[in-house]
Amino acid sequence: MEKSPTTHVEYDSSNAHSNGGDAITRVPTQGKDAVVGTVRLLLGNETVLLPTPSPDPKDPLNLPAWRKWSILILISVFGCSCVILASGLGPIFSVIRADYPGQELKANDLMVYPTLFMGIGNVLAMPITAVIGRRPIILLSMVTLVVSSIWCQHSGSLGSHIAGRNVMALAAGQSEALLPMMIQEIFFLHERGRKLAWFVFLENFLVGIFFFTSNYMVSAWGWRGWYAFFAAFNGLILLFSIFLLLETLFIRPDDASTGQVHLTLNDVGKVDEEGANELVFRVTTKDKDFLEPEKYGVRTWRTDLRLWRxxxxxxxxxxxxxxxxxxxxxxxxxxxxxxxxAYLGLYIYQASTFATILMSPPFSFKFNSLGYVQGAQILCCLVFLPLLGYAGDHLIRFLSKRNGGVYKPEYRLPSLALPAIAGVIGAFMYGQTAAHPEKYHWLGVALNYNIIFFAFLGANQVALTYAVDSFPLKAGPLLVVVCAGRGFISFGIGYAVLPSIQAIGYDGSMNVVGTICAVLAVAAIPMYYFGPTFRKLGQNYYGFGASKEHANGGSGH
Known part of the structure; x- marks a missing residue:
């Protein structure tokens, strides 16, 4: 595009700035009838940057690659700690339960209640992040994990231990909605799938390592020493995060989510293809040097280290x-x-039972051998990253190119097929092996345990990316719907584990949960075709197509 002194880019509602010449690419507008979430992703061979980055160097989208990766790695390690502390008692639970003779049934609350409190933590904290920013809530959560780990380490009764873990889960809940939110705030739409996959990979790769080593840690130090280790571990994460974990909330105009920036032309006689006096432009991956530090100021360590916005x-x-x-x-x-x-409940169901099954005859696993079973989750992560991360982003680019360069959030749904099918088959096989161990090999439990874990990772990633892409201006509250809602559901399923096993056995229980998962997964087929209609419903009647005063409680995009 030729430079013109009469042309200005308006990025926000109050300021206009020079367009920087070739930094902006002209394209036709989407039209007034466009459905929220359906956006132009490709311009020829170029990828449109969604949301449109601002010319402010302090915009998280403008961070250098090493700063983005440092944030991603830090929150992945923090997420790992959250998962281990809130949901990782499976390998060591038998040792902890043995310390509470006569209260074995009540001790199950140590594993079940945290899923509920993680959901509550999402609901309580996420709205506040829309007001004061993401950084202070994450740092406070890290402090809480340190304090609650020390609490559990020194707990003098089962009730105190349960209470400490519930407080711990309130902080750990931020790993579910807030961390994926922060990832989507520093990366563009076309790279979210693989970056979220990297987050899941790093988080669960470390989880697998700790699952494997937890048995040895408890054998050497006892379960109280296990809590002491994670108190120190979270203290170290907190120290690095103070300096490297930057604020990711950035308020944007609504049309930045569609990749459009509006230009004001002094030559009012010029019109675009739709006959309006306003032209719509999009920034693509080839555009460079559109930052204006002389106007907005440079990013400094002082601005990075602010505790809250x-x-x-x-x-x-x-x-x-x-x-x-x-x-x-x-x-x-x-x-x-x-x-x-359903898929999280399926995973929790088997996480609560696999140790008992494998340590009982005829398998008769030793306690320390259980770590190998959960440590195999590392292999799931190695498969997950390329298959559902990079391949998923390539798939949406392929489908968008077939659709004339226009992207629809429903293009995320085909990635659900493989993990959904694997999870359902794994559920049925796990139930049969658990109910009739004399007829099957121990791999019927160990292998299917990890297959179901892979299925949950896939369902989780597809849900989060589909949610964010469908209504980017309401990403925050809608992510909480998914993350907190699944926590409440899995809490109910987890509480029903022992009664259902007693009533209909392992096979009957897993058949029921597996069938529920299958029905819900099959619903992705009509959702693929009718999703745009539902998004139009959300846009017209739910108010999901626009933010409130540019502060949507979500991504700020």
């Missing part, structure tokens, strides 16, 4: 909860929370 209007909290309640009854998100809740 300027406090916004606390009314955003009420907007957040209103959108959260709307999301629960929206067809897309009601389905996503059921799907995620």
């Amino acid at each position: 300027k406090i916004d209007n606390w009314a955003q909290v009420s907007y957040f909860y209103l959108d959260f309640l709307k999301g629960i009854v929206h067809p897309i998100f009601f389905w996503l929370l059921l799907l995620n809740g």
Whole structure:
């Protein structure tokens, strides 16, 4: 595009700035009838940057690659600690339960209640991040994990131990919605799938290592020493995060989510293809040097280390909860929370039972051998990253190119097929092996345990990317619908584990849960075709197509 002194880019509602010449590419507007979430991703061979980055060097989208990777790695390690502390008692639970003779049934609350409190933590903390930013909530959560780990280490009774773990789970809950939110705030749409896959890979790769080593840690130090280790581990994460974990919330105009920036032309006689006096432009991967530090200021360590951003209007909290309640009854998100809740419940179901099955005759595993079973999750991660991360992003680019360069969030759904099928088959096989161990090899438990874990990772990644891409301006409250909702569902499933086994056996229980997962997964087929209709419903009647005063309680995009 030729430079013109009469042309200015308006990135926000109050300021205009020079377009920097070739930094902006002209394309036709999408039209007034466009459905939210359906955006132009490709311009020829170039990829449109979604959301549109601002010319402010302090915009998280403009961070250098090493800063983005440092954030991703830090939150992955933090997420690993959250998963281990809140949900990782499986390999060592038999040792902990033995310390509470006569209270074995009550001790199950150490594993079951944290899933509930993780969901509550999401609901309580996420609205506040829309007001004061993501960074202070994450740092506070890290401090809470350190304190609650010390609490559990020195707990003098089962009740105190349960209470400490519930507080721990409130902080650990931020790993479910807030961390994926932060990833989507520093990476563009076309790279979210693989970057989220890297997050899941790093988090669960480390989880697999700790699952493998936890048995040896407990054998050497006892379960109280296990908590002491993670208190120190989280203290180290906190130290690095103070200096490297930057604020990712950045307020943007609504049209940045569609990749459009508006130009004001002094030559009012010029019109675009639709006959309007306003031209629409998009920034692509080939555009460089559109930053304006002389106008917006440079990024410094002082700006990076601010504990919180300027406090916004606390009314955003009420907007957040209103959108959260709307999301629960929206067809897309009601389905996503059921799907995620079912697959997470399936994983928790077998995580609560696999140790008992393998340590009992005829398998008679030794306690320390259980770590190998959960440590095999590392292999799941090695398969997950290329298969559902990079391949998923290549798939959406292929489907978008077939659609004239236009992307639809439903292009994420085909990636669900493989993990969904694998999870359902794994559930049936696990149930049969657990019910009739004399007829099957121990791999019927160990292998299917990890297959179901892979299925949950796949369902989780597809749900999060589909949710964010469908309504980017409401990503925060809608992610909480999925993450908190699945926590509540899995809590109910987890509480029903022992009663259902007693009533209908391992095979009957897993058949029921597996069938539920299968039905919900098959629902992805009509969702692929009718998803745009449901998104139009959310846009027209739920108010999901626009933010409130540029502060949507979500991504700020």
